[in-house]
Amino acid sequence: MKRTIKKIIFISLLSSIIFCESKIDKKINTLLKQMTVEEKIGQMTQIDRRFLRSDEDLIKFGIGSILSGGGSVPEDNTVEGWADMYNHFQKTALKSRLKIPIIYGVDAVHGHNNVPNATIFPHNIGLGCTFDEKIVYKVSEATAKEVVATGIDWNFAPCLAIPQDPRWGRYYEGFSEDTELVSKLGIAAIKGYQNKIGGKKSVAACAKHFLGDGATIWGTGDNNYKIDRGNAIISDEDLRNKYLIPYQDAVDNGVLTIMASFNSYNGLKCHASGYLFNDLLKEELAFEGFVISDWRGIDEIPGDYKSDIVTSINSGIDMIMVPGDTIWGGEPYHKFLKLFKESVKEGLIKEERLDDAVYRILKVKHQMGLFDKPFASKKYVKDFGSKKHRKIAREAVRKSMVLLKNDNNILPLSKNLDKIHVAGIGANDIGMQCGGWTIEWQGKMGDITSGTTILDGIKSTVSKNTEVTFSETGTNASNADIGIVVIGEKPYAEGMGDDGELKLSKEDTAVLNNMKSANIPLVVIMLSGRPLMITEELKDWDAFISAWLPGTEGAGVSDVIFGDYSPTGKLSFSWPRDISQIPANYKDKNYDPLFEFSYGLKY
Ligand code: GLC
Numbered sequence: 001m002k003r004t005i006k007k008i009i010f011i012s013l014l015s016s017i018i019f020c021e022s023k024i025d026k027k028i029n030t031l032l033k034q035m036t037v038e039e040k041i042g043q044m045t046q047i048d049r050r051f052l053r054s055d056e057d058l059i060k061f062g063i064g065s066i067l068s069g070g071g072s073v074p075e076d077n078t079v080e081g082w083a084d085m086y087n088h089f090q091k092t093a094l095k096s097r098l099k100i101p102i103i104y105g106v107d108a109v110h111g112h113n114n115v116p117n118a119t120i121f122p123h124n125i126g127l128g129c130t131f132d133e134k135i136v137y138k139v140s141e142a143t144a145k146e147v148v149a150t151g152i153d154w155n156f157a158p159c160l161a162i163p164q165d166p167r168w169g170r171y172y173e174g175f176s177e178d179t180e181l182v183s184k185l186g187i188a189a190i191k192g193y194q195n196k197i198g199g200k201k202s203v204a205a206c207a208k209h210f211l212g213d214g215a216t217i218w219g220t221g222d223n224n225y226k227i228d229r230g231n232a233i234i235s236d237e238d239l240r241n242k243y244l245i246p247y248q249d250a251v252d253n254g255v256l257t258i259m260a261s262f263n264s265y266n267g268l269k270c271h272a273s274g275y276l277f278n279d280l281l282k283e284e285l286a287f288e289g290f291v292i293s294d295w296r297g298i299d300e301i302p303g304d305y306k307s308d309i310v311t312s313i314n315s316g317i318d319m320i321m322v323p324g325d326t327i328w329g330g331e332p333y334h335k336f337l338k339l340f341k342e343s344v345k346e347g348l349i350k351e352e353r354l355d356d357a358v359y360r361i362l363k364v365k366h367q368m369g370l371f372d373k374p375f376a377s378k379k380y381v382k383d384f385g386s387k388k389h390r391k392i393a394r395e396a397v398r399k400s401m402v403l404l405k406n407d408n409n410i411l412p413l414s415k416n417l418d419k420i421h422v423a424g425i426g427a428n429d430i431g432m433q434c435g436g437w438t439i440e441w442q443g444k445m446g447d448i449t450s451g452t453t454i455l456d457g458i459k460s461t462v463s464k465n466t467e468v469t470f471s472e473t474g475t476n477a478s479n480a481d482i483g484i485v486v487i488g489e490k491p492y493a494e495g496m497g498d499d500g501e502l503k504l505s506k507e508d509t510a511v512l513n514n515m516k517s518a519n520i521p522l523v524v525i526m527l528s529g530r531p532l533m534i535t536e537e538l539k540d541w542d543a544f545i546s547a548w549l550p551g552t553e554g555a556g557v558s559d560v561i562f563g564d565y566s567p568t569g570k571l572s573f574s575w576p577r578d579i580s581q582i583p584a585n586y587k588d589k590n591y592d593p594l595f596e597f598s599y600g601l602k603y
């Protein structure tokens with residue numbers, strides 16, 4: 001009896017899904033038939049809010065999407081300010097002839113990082129070192145709620161790069177150099193972001209950047225960068241057994257959008273590769289969502305702008321991120337729309353291609369519920385930057401930290417020491433512990449948003465009899481029982497972070513020397529987006545912890561240092577002994593790193 005009831009339920013569920021699908025398909029096909037070529041082109045166009053010249057343009061051209069690139073924020077950069085901005089654009093878009101809602105994208109790559117007082121979580125390199133899909137799901141779910149609180153419905157995340165070279169400025173956007181770990185955590189992130197697709201705490205995810213962004217060769221960088229956006233020479237075997245797998249898993253787990261990558265694949269710009277998007281992604285992987293280009297990504301295809309448009313659209317890219325800016329170069333969207341329309345008129349782009357792209361875009365908009373509920377919901381405003389989310393972030397910080405040296409088990413420290421001297425600018429700088437993609441595209445040093453610094457955490461953890469002193473330069477440490485030194489990298493993003501040496505900064509070397517001259521035990525904490533070359537310096541450190549880019553909840557660092565949490569983090573990237581080893585394959589038996597992939601000490 002039970003089995004038959006289960007069968008009936010399954011069949012009725014299945015038929016309702018099929019019915020619902022065909023109902024949406026019917027709606028999309030009806031709308032598609034009414035659309036002019038201009039309106040189809042409009043749907044395939046995404047503009048940065050800063051460069052939209054007028055509301056009328058949104059209506060006249062039926063623009064399909066707006067984005068906030070890194071640091072592109074409304075005048076009133078608060079939750080309410082964002083929701084008002086979103087609702088204004090949506091109300092305007094619904095004045096277009098066919099009343100098609102926009103979909104609005106942001107890079108909430110480690111929390112809703114454009115917005116002050118949002119919870120900022122560890123960047124992916126830190127989440128990778130947790131090896132824990134549960135915490136990645138929780139972080140992504142919390143991020144989705146904070147994004148939804150501001151009205152936004154699309155997140156350009158997760159990055160599924162498998163970075164091979166730590167000299168790359170985007171190394172920290174990857175979870176790991178290991179394909180399996182990237183897949184596992186990428187799926188968790190997509191599920192956390194998309195949740196029940198179209199539900200109240202759901203944003204469309206965007207697996208990026210397709211394909212091979214982390215495999216580029218030093219010296220081949222584009223856009224005046226050294227390695228970022230360079231050429232990735234990938235064998236067919238590596239393509240299928242290494243770089244494609246996280247995307248197959250992302251597609252199989254329902255990711256709604258995928259972003260094309262700036263780099264070249266075997267000498268051809270990804271944005272120009274019909275093999276990648278038409279053959280591999282849409283045909284072989286059966287991807288049914290839509291592909292978005294990267295920021296002015298088509299402009300970097302060799303040749304004139306009109307041929308860039310024709311090539312990228314015919315390669316299977318469905319929506320073009322036409323930032324429309326002239327500040328950093330790039331073609332304004334009026335020119336894009338004009339040339340796109342010319343290309344269709346001249347038969348260089350077939351209308352069937354437009355129909356395929358617009359169908360995919362409208363399908364995602366329907367799945368996200370944008371036709372039924374196009375406006376911002378206030379449901380999660382109370383969760384924005386909440387204690388509950390910061391607790392999740394602090395848990396993620398604890399789990400992301402990797403203990404790499406602990407001579408004489410100096411850690412965990414007692415909470416009742418007489419005196420602790422803390423040193424290094426990073427010990428008391430929220431901006432440095434957050435890293436790039438925070439408030440501004442490149443991130444910024446200083447008190448840029450609310451949270452707790454590592455120093456705050458230390459002070460609030462030790463007993464009231466313990467004196468905690470601090471100096472950025474490491475002076476005045478002599479009569480302390482222990483020195484805690486925070487070193488690392490100042491914020492950067494993308495190719496601006498390409499670095500051929502990965503050495504400690506002069507300031508950090510000076511701080512370490514000052515602290516060494518105090519002849520006290522040293523606990524060194526590193527804030528960085530990648531392994532730095534510290535083989536020589538490590539000898540003088542009694543303990544060493546990598547905290548990566550932990551985000552706003554720096555207090556999570558003290559949880560580990562003082563033993564409230566025993567470190568569980570493991571390296572999701574091997575740590576080179578010397579720059580001459582890079583790039584290295586962590587599976588290569590002859591590769592002898594300073595610390596191996598998955599290395600991590602416990603108490
Ligand atoms: C950037 C990045 C991409 C981001 C996009 C929008 O250049 O490459 O990761 O999603 O532009 O900000």
